Amino acid sequence: MEITFYGAAKTTTGSMHLIKVNGHSILLDCGLYQGKRKEAFERNRAFPFNPMTVEKVILSHAHVDHSGNLPNLVKQGFKGEIIATPATCDLCELMLQDTAHLQERDVIFVNKRRIKAGQAPFEPLYTVAEAQSAVKNFSPLNYRTTQEIFPGVKLTFYDAGHIIGSAIVVLDIKTGNVSKRFLFTGDLGQNYMPIINDPEVVQNVDAIVTESTYGDRVHPPLEDVEGRLKGFIDDICQQKSRMIVPAFSVGRTQQLLYSLNELYKKRRIPEIPIYVDSPLSSKVTAVYAKHMECYDKETAAMLAEGSNPLKFKSVKFITEAEESKKLNDAKGPMIIISASGMCEGGRILHHLAHAVGDPRNIILIVGYQAENTLGRRIVERINPIKIFGEEHELRARVHTINALSAHADRNDLLDYFKKMGTEVERAFVVHGEPAQSESLANAMSGIGIRNVIVPSPGDKFSILN
Numbered sequence: 001m002e003i004t005f006y007g008a009a010k011t012t013t014g015s016m017h018l019i020k021v022n023g024h025s026i027l028l029d030c031g032l033y034q035g036k037r038k039e040a041f042e043r044n045r046a047f048p049f050n051p052m053t054v055e056k057v058i059l060s061h062a063h064v065d066h067s068g069n070l071p072n073l074v075k076q077g078f079k080g081e082i083i084a085t086p087a088t089c090d091l092c093e094l095m096l097q098d099t100a101h102l103q104e105r106d107v108i109f110v111n112k113r114r115i116k117a118g119q120a121p122f123e124p125l126y127t128v129a130e131a132q133s134a135v136k137n138f139s140p141l142n143y144r145t146t147q148e149i150f151p152g153v154k155l156t157f158y159d160a161g162h163i164i165g166s167a168i169v170v171l172d173i174k175t176g177n178v179s180k181r182f183l184f185t186g187d188l189g190q191n192y193m194p195i196i197n198d199p200e201v202v203q204n205v206d207a208i209v210t211e212s213t214y215g216d217r218v219h220p221p222l223e224d225v226e227g228r229l230k231g232f233i234d235d236i237c238q239q240k241s242r243m244i245v246p247a248f249s250v251g252r253t254q255q256l257l258y259s260l261n262e263l264y265k266k267r268r269i270p271e272i273p274i275y276v277d278s279p280l281s282s283k284v285t286a287v288y289a290k291h292m293e294c295y296d297k298e299t300a301a302m303l304a305e306g307s308n309p310l311k312f313k314s315v316k317f318i319t320e321a322e323e324s325k326k327l328n329d330a331k332g333p334m335i336i337i338s339a340s341g342m343c344e345g346g347r348i349l350h351h352l353a354h355a356v357g358d359p360r361n362i363i364l365i366v367g368y369q370a371e372n373t374l375g376r377r378i379v380e381r382i383n384p385i386k387i388f389g390e391e392h393e394l395r396a397r398v399h400t401i402n403a404l405s406a407h408a409d410r411n412d413l414l415d416y417f418k419k420m421g422t423e424v425e426r427a428f429v430v431h432g433e434p435a436q437s438e439s440l441a442n443a444m445s446g447i448g449i450r451n452v453i454v455p456s457p458g459d460k461f462s463i464l465n
């Protein structure tokens with residue numbers, strides 16, 4: 001077997017790894033690279049391999065940094081199946097169209113400048129129609145159901161506990177008389193997170209490719225989340241101001257709603273309005289309602305009793321753009337949860353532009369902010385910040401809650417590897433910035449895992465032979 005790391009190598013976005021096994025070519029994930037606009041544009045447009053030669057795609061989960069370049073892969077000649085869990089298939093249908101929409105809008109903005117400068121206009125990376133067409137290649141596979149995708153190559157998905165539908169990808173490979181097990185973590189969740197299950201442990205693994213988003217960090221204890229949220233909410237109630245929360249439409253938004261619902265149920269906070277201002281987040285929350293097979297016992301029991309932790313009295317889902325704009329004039333206190341999670345596009349931008357200048361407001365960061373994103377500049381308080389090309393003084397207070405992270409931290413990852421057993425003979429650490437990946441790689445060697453490597457983009461390895 002041969003593996004080449006084309007994306008999410010020494011970075012956290014653009015997950016994409018090409019496997020050649022028993023004469024067949026499989027792509028693991030096909031994510032969008034996010035970061036500086038020009039670099040992202042070029043990296044996403046041109047694949048470092050011929051898409052026509054890829055026979056199947058295995059998709060770990062629906063987040064755009066894992067799935068967002070699939071329509072472009074199909075557009076450039078990929079004709080095979082895209083295998084994913086049923087919830088991932090449903091989420092991707094929404095998310096890829098939404099991403100296409102953003103790509104179309106983005107290119108209009110870029111082309112205005114290009115035409116002014118006498119340059120030829122760009123085409124969008126892919127259109128909404130092309131995203132719809134790519135969705136036709138999806139082929140659902142349930143958790144813990146094994147499918148022989150090529151002779152001697154069996155695929156099984158296990159729950160990664162990261163977002164609904166997220167999967168750990170396991171390939172059982174038989175070459176001649178030798179059987180080996182390969183595992184790709186995708187993005188691994190934390191234990192004890194609300195709504196979804198804990199990551200499932202898989203044993204007898206010979207080679208592993210693991211994420212390392214928080215490879216050098218430990219999250220604060222989970223019980224802090226409600227206390228800290230209550231503190232911020234008490235503050236905005238006193239100031240009659242607003243709390244703006246940039247959040248991924250999938251996962252973070254629903255976890256946040258769950259925690260807010262807990263606070264209301266316990267009467268620890270007053271009933272102030274919570275606006276989920278993202279058409280995508282609203283639709284995604286509806287997909288959550290459909291896939292109860294992904295829920296943990298507590299959430300399933302809550303729903304059975306008729307209480308829905310994602311849809312309660314104070315929550316209002318906003319879909320119309322006009323209604324969204326009206327929020328600018330509304331009086332606080334209020335909470336606005338909007339996308340995108342790293343503030344790279346979407347309605348969150350107009351909420352930030354309106355709110356960042358007022359020191360009474362709170363910007364609450366609940367997710368990982370990649371390098372070179374607006375979210376990262378806000379976290380690092382790099383003043384002034386640029387939104388829609390205009391400079392804004394960042395006077396609002398910025399707080400971060402990392403415990404809501406959908407990612408396992410360093411200890412969770414190491415615990416997971418320990419539970420896997422000690423058979424691992426090759427390990428690759430991806431999906432982290434270099435410091436995080438290196439730190440986790442050292443710790444993995446420290447617990448006895450052999451041959452741990454942090455690959456660079458384009459690095460190719462022959463393994464399990």
Ligand SMILES: [Zn+2]
Pocket residue numbers: 061063066162187
């Ligand atoms: Zn993810």
